[in-house]
Amino acid sequence: MRKQFTILVCKILKFVGGLIGKGSSLPGQIALKIYPDILGSIQLPKYIVAVTGSNGKTSTVEMIAHTLCESGKKVVWNKEGSNQIEGVTTLILSNSTLSGKVKCDILLIESDERFAKYTFKYITPTHYVITNLYRDQLTRNGHPQWVYNAIKDSIHPETQLILNADDPLVSCFGYKKENITWFGVGDIPTDTKDFDGVYNDGAYCPICKAPMTYSSYHYDHIGMYECANCGHKRNDTEYTVTDADLEKGEITINDKYKITLSLKSLYNVYNILAAFTVASIVGVDNDEICKHLSNYVLKNFRVVTFTLGNRKGTLVTSKHENSISYNQSLKLAASDKECDVLIIVDAVSRKYFTSDVSWLWDINFDVLKSENVRNVVLAGTYCNDLATRFSYSQVQKEKIKVIESIEDAVNFLDNDSKDKIYVITCFSDKGKFLDKVKVD
Amino acid sequence: MKLLHLYHDIMNLYGEYANVSALERIISNSGENVEIDRISLGDTADLQAYDFIYIGSGTEDNQKLVLEDFAKYKDSIAEYINSNKPALFTGNSFEMLGKTIIDCNGKEYEGLGIFDFKVVEQNKRRVTADIVYTADFLNKPVVGFVNKCSEINGIDSHLFQVKYGIGDSKDSTNEGIRSNSFFGTHVTGPILIKNPHLLLYIAQLISNNTRDFAVSTEHLQRENSAYEVTLRELNKRYAQ
Ligand SMILES: [Zn+2]
Numbered sequence: 001m002r003k004q005f006t007i008l009v010c011k012i013l014k015f016v017g018g019l020i021g022k023g024s025s026l027p028g029q030i031a032l033k034i035y036p037d038i039l040g041s042i043q044l045p046k047y048i049v050a051v052t053g054s055n056g057k058t059s060t061v062e063m064i065a066h067t068l069c070e071s072g073k074k075v076v077w078n079k080e081g082s083n084q085i086e087g088v089t090t091l092i093l094s095n096s097t098l099s100g101k102v103k104c105d106i107l108l109i110e111s112d113e114r115f116a117k118y119t120f121k122y123i124t125p126t127h128y129v130i131t132n133l134y135r136d137q138l139t140r141n142g143h144p145q146w147v148y149n150a151i152k153d154s155i156h157p158e159t160q161l162i163l164n165a166d167d168p169l170v171s172c173f174g175y176k177k178e179n180i181t182w183f184g185v186g187d188i189p190t191d192t193k194d195f196d197g198v199y200n201d202g203a204y205c206p207i208c209k210a211p212m213t214y215s216s217y218h219y220d221h222i223g224m225y226e227c228a229n230c231g232h233k234r235n236d237t238e239y240t241v242t243d244a245d246l247e248k249g250e251i252t253i254n255d256k257y258k259i260t261l262s263l264k265s266l267y268n269v270y271n272i273l274a275a276f277t278v279a280s281i282v283g284v285d286n287d288e289i290c291k292h293l294s295n296y297v298l299k300n301f302r303v304v305t306f307t308l309g310n311r312k313g314t315l316v317t318s319k320h321e322n323s324i325s326y327n328q329s330l331k332l333a334a335s336d337k338e339c340d341v342l343i344i345v346d347a348v349s350r351k352y353f354t355s356d357v358s359w360l361w362d363i364n365f366d367v368l369k370s371e372n373v374r375n376v377v378l379a380g381t382y383c384n385d386l387a388t389r390f391s392y393s394q395v396q397k398e399k400i401k402v403i404e405s406i407e408d409a410v411n412f413l414d415n416d417s418k419d420k421i422y423v424i425t426c427f428s429d430k431g432k433f434l435d436k437v438k439v440d
Numbered sequence: 441m442k443l444l445h446l447y448h449d450i451m452n453l454y455g456e457y458a459n460v461s462a463l464e465r466i467i468s469n470s471g472e473n474v475e476i477d478r479i480s481l482g483d484t485a486d487l488q489a490y491d492f493i494y495i496g497s498g499t500e501d502n503q504k505l506v507l508e509d510f511a512k513y514k515d516s517i518a519e520y521i522n523s524n525k526p527a528l529f530t531g532n533s534f535e536m537l538g539k540t541i542i543d544c545n546g547k548e549y550e551g552l553g554i555f556d557f558k559v560v561e562q563n564k565r566r567v568t569a570d571i572v573y574t575a576d577f578l579n580k581p582v583v584g585f586v587n588k589c590s591e592i593n594g595i596d597s598h599l600f601q602v603k604y605g606i607g608d609s610k611d612s613t614n615e616g617i618r619s620n621s622f623f624g625t626h627v628t629g630p631i632l633i634k635n636p637h638l639l640l641y642i643a644q645l646i647s648n649n650t651r652d653f654a655v656s657t658e659h660l661q662r663e664n665s666a667y668e669v670t671l672r673e674l675n676k677r678y679a680q
Contacts (some may be wrong), residue, residue: 135453142566142587143453145499149563199457203449209505353677355570355670356585358629361455381673384666388633391662392461402662 003100006035010093024082028089039089039122042096045076047106047282048123050159052113052151053131053170054144055325056271057083059298060131061110063275067292068106071284077108081300084112085119092123106282113147114140116154127281128155129162129274132222133169134324135201135362139354144169144201162277164270165235166222169206175232183239183277190246190266191216191223197327198364207232219266219331220324239277241269246335257286260294263303267328304430305440309414313421315433320348320426323362330363333422334370341373342409342423342433346380350428357385365393374419377401379409380429410436441472441650444490447498447506448478451533454587456496458630459528463492466643469656481509487516488523491650492642497531497628500561500589504549507536514552521554526621526645530631532588534617534624535559539594555617557594565589571605571627572674573615582635583670584627586615592626599625604678621645634670636663 013027031038049064051057058081065077076095078087088109096102111119113133130151133144141147148169155161155173164170165184174180195202195217202221205212210229217223226233243252249261251269253276261268272293279289297303304315316332319325333341348354368376376399378386387402403409410433413421423433445460460476467474479485487493498506517537520527535541538551544563551559566589573582581603591609598608599616607615608626616625623642625631632639640655647653 138454138587139568139585140566142568142589143499145501146563146566146589199452199455200449204502209501353570354585355583355673355677356629357634358455358458358585361458361630361633381669382666384662384669387662388666391659392458392465 002035003038003041004098006031006038007093007096007098007100009034010090014090014094024080024090025084025086028086028091028093031089031093032086037122039092041100042092043101044123045102045104045107047127048109048125049106049127049129049278049282050109050111050116050120050125051129051131051274052111052116053129054113054134054136054147055319055322056131056267056274057110058300059268059302060129060271060274061108062298062300063271063293063296064278065108066296067275067279067284067289068108068282070292071279071288073106073282073284074104075106075108076102076104078110081110083110084115088119114150116151120154120156124156125159127162127278128159129278130164130170130173131270131274132164132167134322135359136319136322137349138359139321139356140352145206148172162274162281164274165237166218166224168202168212168221168225168232171232171235172206174235175207180235181239181277181281182235182237183273184234184237185218185241185244185266185269185273187216188218188241188244190244191218196364197221198323198362205230205232220327239273239280241273244269257290259290262295262297265328265332304434306434306437307440308410308421308437310416311413311419311421313423313437315423315425315430317427317430318424320345320428321359323359323364326363326424327367329424330365330367333424334367334373336372336420336422338372338374338419340375340377340413340417340419340421341368342377342379342413342421343386344380344406344409344423344425344429344433345382345386346406346432347428348382350426357382360385360389365390365395368395368399373399375399375401377403377409377412379403379406406432407436441467441474441646442490443474443476443492443494444485444487445476445478446485446493446495447480447533449480450502451496451498451506451531453497453499453531454629456530456629459496459530459632460494462630462632462639463643463646465659466639466655467646469659470643470647470653471656472651472653481506484512487513487520491525492646493520493527495529495533497533497587500532500543503532503535504541504543506533507541507549507551510536511552517552518554521620521622524620525649526642527623528642529624531626531628532590535590535592537624538592544589555595555619557592557617559590559592561590563589567606569605570674570677572603572671572678573600573605574603575600578637578641580637581671582627582631582638583667583674584631584634585629586626587628588626599623604674621649633663634667636660636667
């Protein structure tokens with residue numbers, strides 16, 4: 001009775017919340033108050049796929065859901081992105097019958113990395129994808145090792161782990177374990193022999209702390225690493241990007257399956273590879289997966305194209321407090337044709353307050369010295385911090401314009417130049433720009 | 441002018457290398473030659489040969505690893521500090537100079553014992569905050585961020601007084617340690633970039649202790665504006 005009542009309350013609250021546009025975590029929060037163990041009493045489907053990690057989990061989950069739905073599977077997933085236990089509870093109960101059965105083929109859960117241990121206390125995922133562990137929101141997360149320890153507590157021994165082999169810290173979850181599904185990128189033309197970031201989180205082995213060596217880097221500390229001391233190394237992968245032509249926008253998985261990219265960044269390639277891996281494991285035909293993932297444009301508004309007067313532009317949502325996210329966006333701009341780049345740091349986060357900008361010092365802004373980058377405009381409350389950071393970069397002084405007001409920065413860019421505009425900023429600030437231009 | 445950045449590649453969690461870059465720039469803009477040695481685990485250095493020493497913050501595990509290596513400098517770092525030469529240790533690096541560090545499993549590590557304080561770590565939650573501190577030797581407050589999981593007790597000569605944010609331990613109104621020209625604080629990240637007045641103060645100490653050069657400040661306009669904005673934002677936030 002208590003179970004049915006709790007499910008009913010959750011469904012009603014979810015429905016009412018939907019009408020008034022309220023967030024999706026409150027119904028679950030109340031359900032957990034009424035019946036703290038409710039999740040343990042729900043009958044879940046055959047496949048329960050969890051996805052966590054620092055970067056790319058929302059995009060990965062969206063692409064998995066898209067592929068599975070297009071292939072005729074019934075998927076329940078947290079598309080609103082409420083990824084802590086309350087949001088997941090709302091998701092499960094509102095998709096459950098009153099008797100407590102979730103009717104779908106696959107339950108797909110994006111989980112916040114720090115709080116995964118609470119979410120997966122009552123739910124045991126059949127498959128668990130861990131995408132990467134980067135310096136991300138360190139003002140809350142502490143550091144990647146701290147997050148690693150939190151995720152470790154969320155893993156059940158019977159769960160099939162699906163791990164990014166190219167990330168030395170993520171790979172520790174599979175250290176000396178059998179039956180891991182590894183995915184990763186093979187030798188591709190954009191690899192470098194030398195490390196080209198500002199800091200190297202792969203300098204020391206995460207298992208034994210001896211210095212690690214890399215035969216090549218894909219980006220930052222993601223690559224082909226090996227520790228001579230303890231043997232921790234990049235594992236052979238079952239799902240591999242065997243070729244990637246980022247200029248053309250095409251990747252090949254396992255020498256055979258070709259996918260065309262709508263977003264030509266390596267970062268995005270990892271999300272696609274993770275989605276391919278999951279879809280393949282739950283039984284979708286590989287050729288069919290390629291069809292659904294090819295040219296797929298993410299609906300989560302990470303990338304927005306816009307028009308400003310006579311000029312065309314792309315806003316690439318990049319996470320503040322996350323240098324790897326920024327590095328990827330900067331590389332994308334620097335490798336395109338002639339362009340102006342606008343960087344906005346106005347509010348560091350949309351969810352909490354901090355004025356910490358030490359993460360700016362971890363970003364490799366040097367890539368903007370590239371000849372095709374014409375102007376670099378720095379805007380927002382923290383434009384002086386940006387300008388200071390740039391004064392320590394190799395970016396040519398004469399390129400840099402510091403314009404605190406976002407409106408003035410937009411006016412500066414509203415000219416007759418034929419060059420494209422790249423806007424690099426976070427969820428917290430992108431609306432402040434997009435409401436001043438025409439979104440395509 | 442010789443600066444030493446110790447454990448640069450492993451105690452560098454929050455962009456702390458920039459503290460050394462800031463000193464390098466201000467000293468060279470003042471017309472002095474600057475030489476920086478960046479060394480790490482397994483290397484050895486003659487500390488007395490330097491005019492300034494810096495260590496940044498690391499993960500709890502890496503701090504223990506560094507502590508094991510750093511023990512070899514026990515006598516020479518004591519001599520360095522006693523001879524009034526300037527050094528700055530930020531984040532959990534200065535914890536190594538105390539008596540003991542007890543980790544989240546209750547294991548006790550012996551510190552270098554230069555100071556009498558004791559450190560206790562936990563692994564339940566990160567202790568973080570934007571901070572505004574004051575210091576008797578500065579005419580403006582210091583802004584920054586603290587990111588730690590430890591409490592420190594037993595410091596008798598504090599570096600800062602807490603205006604906003606967190607101190608050495610729960611309810612403590614003081615933070616960090618000062619002894620001669622040694623500065624230890626749990627403020628993480630590029631504190632010398634964020635606080636040009638503190639940068640100036642330390643650069644001045646380096647100059648007084650060595651060749652008495654006049655510190656140049658002309659290049660710090662952006663830094664000064666950034667500082668004012670952050671102080672304004674933090675005051676606004678904490679006044680709420
Ligand atoms: Zn190792």
